[in-house]
Amino acid sequence: MLELKNIHKRFASQTVLPSINLSIKEGEFFGLLGPSGCGKTTLLRIIAGLEKATSGSMSFNGERMEHLAPQKRPFNMVFQRYALFPHLSVFDNVAFGPRMTEQGKAWGPTRLKEEVRAAIKLVGLADFELRRPDTLSGGQQQRVALARAIVNRPKMLLLDEPLSALDKKMRDQMQHELRLLHKQVGITFILVTHDQEEALALSDRIAVMNKGAMEQISDPVTLYQNPATLFVADFVGEGTVWEGEVEKKSQEASIKIEGLPVLYGQGHEAQGQAIHQGRGALLVRPEHVEIILPGEDKNNEEKNKDSSLYNCLQGKVATRTLNMGHFEYHVDLGHGHIMTGQHALPVIGSRSVIPQEGQDVLVRFQKHHTHLFFEGHEALAQ
Amino acid sequence: MSSDDKRDKRGLKIFKNRLNWPGVPAFTWFFIFVFLPTLIVLVLSFMKRGTYGGIEWQGQWENYGRLWDTTYFKIFWESLKLASSTATLCFLLGFPVAWAIATVGQRWRNILLLMIAIPFLTNLMIRVYAIKVLMGQDGPIQWLLASLGIPFDPFQLSQNKALVIYGMTTTYLPFMVFPLYSALEKFDFGLVEAAQDLRASSWTIATKIILPNIRQGVANGLILVFVPCMGEFVIPDLLGGAKVMLLGNVLTEQFLKFRHWPFGAAISCFLIMCLLFFPWLINRLVVGNKKLYGEKSP
Numbered sequence: 001m002l003e004l005k006n007i008h009k010r011f012a013s014q015t016v017l018p019s020i021n022l023s024i025k026e027g028e029f030f031g032l033l034g035p036s037g038c039g040k041t042t043l044l045r046i047i048a049g050l051e052k053a054t055s056g057s058m059s060f061n062g063e064r065m066e067h068l069a070p071q072k073r074p075f076n077m078v079f080q081r082y083a084l085f086p087h088l089s090v091f092d093n094v095a096f097g098p099r100m101t102e103q104g105k106a107w108g109p110t111r112l113k114e115e116v117r118a119a120i121k122l123v124g125l126a127d128f129e130l131r132r133p134d135t136l137s138g139g140q141q142q143r144v145a146l147a148r149a150i151v152n153r154p155k156m157l158l159l160d161e162p163l164s165a166l167d168k169k170m171r172d173q174m175q176h177e178l179r180l181l182h183k184q185v186g187i188t189f190i191l192v193t194h195d196q197e198e199a200l201a202l203s204d205r206i207a208v209m210n211k212g213a214m215e216q217i218s219d220p221v222t223l224y225q226n227p228a229t230l231f232v233a234d235f236v237g238e239g240t241v242w243e244g245e246v247e248k249k250s251q252e253a254s255i256k257i258e259g260l261p262v263l264y265g266q267g268h269e270a271q272g273q274a275i276h277q278g279r280g281a282l283l284v285r286p287e288h289v290e291i292i293l294p295g296e297d298k299n300n301e302e303k304n305k306d307s308s309l310y311n312c313l314q315g316k317v318a319t320r321t322l323n324m325g326h327f328e329y330h331v332d333l334g335h336g337h338i339m340t341g342q343h344a345l346p347v348i349g350s351r352s353v354i355p356q357e358g359q360d361v362l363v364r365f366q367k368h369h370t371h372l373f374f375e376g377h378e379a380l381a382q
Numbered sequence: 383m384s385s386d387d388k389r390d391k392r393g394l395k396i397f398k399n400r401l402n403w404p405g406v407p408a409f410t411w412f413f414i415f416v417f418l419p420t421l422i423v424l425v426l427s428f429m430k431r432g433t434y435g436g437i438e439w440q441g442q443w444e445n446y447g448r449l450w451d452t453t454y455f456k457i458f459w460e461s462l463k464l465a466s467s468t469a470t471l472c473f474l475l476g477f478p479v480a481w482a483i484a485t486v487g488q489r490w491r492n493i494l495l496l497m498i499a500i501p502f503l504t505n506l507m508i509r510v511y512a513i514k515v516l517m518g519q520d521g522p523i524q525w526l527l528a529s530l531g532i533p534f535d536p537f538q539l540s541q542n543k544a545l546v547i548y549g550m551t552t553t554y555l556p557f558m559v560f561p562l563y564s565a566l567e568k569f570d571f572g573l574v575e576a577a578q579d580l581r582a583s584s585w586t587i588a589t590k591i592i593l594p595n596i597r598q599g600v601a602n603g604l605i606l607v608f609v610p611c612m613g614e615f616v617i618p619d620l621l622g623g624a625k626v627m628l629l630g631n632v633l634t635e636q637f638l639k640f641r642h643w644p645f646g647a648a649i650s651c652f653l654i655m656c657l658l659f660f661p662w663l664i665n666r667l668v669v670g671n672k673k674l675y676g677e678k679s680p
Contacts, residue, residue: 050575070578083576087594097580152580 001026002047002156002188007056009042016042017212020056024205029182029189031203031220035235036194039212041080041160044192048158049073060155076149077158081165082141084133090144091129094119097152104152119151120144122184123177139170146181156188163198175201196236200224208232230281230373239283239371240339246280246374253372255282259335263311265370276374288369289341291317291329291355292362312364315339317357327354331363339363420654427647435641445648454632454649461629464618465611468550472558472607473600475551480562484569495563502556510620513549514540541623549617557606565599566592601668605661612656629653 007020016039024030032040045051047058049070058066065073076097085093095116098104104112120129123143133141142162149157162178163171179202182189193199199206200220207217208231216228227233234241244257254262265282315331318338322328327343341363346352355361427445430438448454483494501509515521518540527534569592577587593600615630624631629649636646 048579050578070575071581071583075579077576077579079572079576081570081572083570083572085573085576085591085595096577096582100581100583100586148580 001061002190003059004043004047005057005059007043007046007053007058009039009046009051010054015212017046017053020212020214022207022214022217024188024190026061027186027188029179029202029204030191031199031206032190032192032209033196033199033203033206033236034194034209038209040192040194040209043209044077044158044160044190047156047190048075048077050077074155075158076152076154076156077160078142078145078149078162080161082133082145084141084144084148086133089130089132090120090125090136091116093133093144094129094148094151097148101152116151119147122150122181123147138166139174142166142174146178150181150185154187156190157185159189159191161193161195162191164193164195171198178202200236208235210235227371230283233283233371233373237285238340239285240289241281241283242337243279243281246277246372248277252367253280255280255372257282257337260313260333260337263370264367265311265372278375280372280374283371283373284339284365284369286328286340286342288365289339290364291331291341291343292364293353293355294360294362310364310366311370312362313339315361315363317355317359317361320355320357329355329361331361333363423647423650426644427651429644429647431642431644435643437643445645446652448645449648449652457627457629457632460626461612461614464546464550464614464628465608467547468554468611469558469604469607471547471551472555473604476555476558476562476603479555480559480566483559483563484566485571498556498559501552506553506616509553510549510617513545513552514620517545541621541625543622546618546622549621550611550614553617554607554611557610558603561599561602561606562596565596565602569596597669601665604664604668608660608664609657612660613653 002022002024004020004022007017007022009015009017020043032043034040042051046053049065049068049072053066056066057064060074085096088096095112098107098112098115104115107115117126117129120126123146125140125143125147128136128140128144133144136144142165145162159178163174166174175198178189191199191202200223203220205217205219206223208215208223210231216223216232218226218228223232223236227236230241233239242255242257242260242263244255244263247254247256249264252264254264256262263282313333315333318330318332320327320329323342326345329341329343331339331341333339343354346354426437428441428443430440430442430444432438479494479498483491483498486494517523519536521540524534524536524539527539573591573595574587577591582591613630613633615628615634618624618626618628619631633646633649633653636642636649
């Protein structure tokens, strides 16, 4: 188990990490997610020993680590630009680590060759061991970097934006391979990324960082469905955010937004989050927003009137884009309010009508699909 | 071949043709003032010396035969020793300097580069005479030693081999520092972190990661120092008291003192051959030798 206590880091006069407390379990795939400049890479480099924390302590399985040189730490890192040695072949790149350690030297040449080849095979590059890194594609270089790290049998693997230099198809494939690799080698993986999809797809647990602090640490599903702060909600996933005056009304909250009818939300009272009076923000995810043509069907008419369940607004389609598997709409609600919503593609052969750009539509979302955040009450995750 | 490749090649050809014209003046200059004179020297080297120092137009090999004399072997050996020791010293001194310049912040970098460039741009004679004055009789060093009562030989101190090496090294150091610096500037320091992460010691990082990746810069620096040092004679004469004959000395003497132009031309041709051979050798040893860098692929 890795434990960070009160890790503080400043560069010259700039504080990058005020005080980080974090513990990562053995065998966990842990994601550090945040926008660029939030300090996540600095934190990873502190764990690797490439950067020294100004103060604070770090222990791994009970052993203090903060004063050890990177060479003395039982971790290996996969660098953002891979940092493969350009003058060495794939084999020699992977063999570099074992040749440096007592364990690797004890292996002897035959065992070394076996171990290195096994690592290269594990990442699927068996036929490439004599190639130079610059003759490989980005994805292949990525795999060499992985093999070079895991051949040393580190206690933890540190991944610094490992997939950011790959194209989308390659990235999706590597995500599955990374998950598989994690299962196969069974060690702790720490992933640093600014890509929310990547973090959600890969991690068992995610820490969302903002301005050097942890906003929320939880599993990906909770993070997405029950964000602790407006920052997390906005950063992880998409959504429309409105600010307004919140008033508590028995089980639900009403929120008055300038230029819009009063909206109702339930926040997360069900999960124990209190509704506060005063200024607040409301967030709705696009997948919870239905775009309906007026008079589309009878069933809808009734739902629209059922204000105990739904919020319903009128607007005009500003733009429509085709995303993977659905249309995404920007609906102009007047007074400068734009709402993002989704509509499924028409079933092949059906005659259903899809709202067009410029058409008047209704947007509808359930009250319990709203997320409420209150100014001054953005409680930090534990 | 795809149509893209074809277009690229055609584009390149047009580009090349366009570049040809601006190159003509420089090429003409090079042809008239470098290539033709060299050709004249080559022709001269096969001629005979006239009685009063002129040239008899009579082809022969004798000038080259004379080069195999042990006297000239010794001279060649002295030049080679001086050039290689200067190149080695320049590398040992220049690498840390280049490293410091490449790793320091932008503001300091420019200051340090300037500090290397200023003596480099100062006239050679001024620099060499400055050393002579510093070390010479009535110079500050000898005055200091005398006033401290330390016994010394004034002639030995003002002209010796160590001074020659010192003068050569300071003169040629920038030729080593600049190529090393430009190679280190392009070097990806992320590789150092990667090597640290893989448990490599500082020595291993320097020899197995940094040097192999800047080896072209190392070779360039060695060549830039070695080549002019092979023909150098001014600094050894002034600081070493002209006690040792070097290729440069022989060359000037044949042309100016003995007026044996054909033999001088033969030495020149030999030196030119050396100056083609040694860069090739250095490149081959430093850049081309893969075994040097621990490449032990199965």
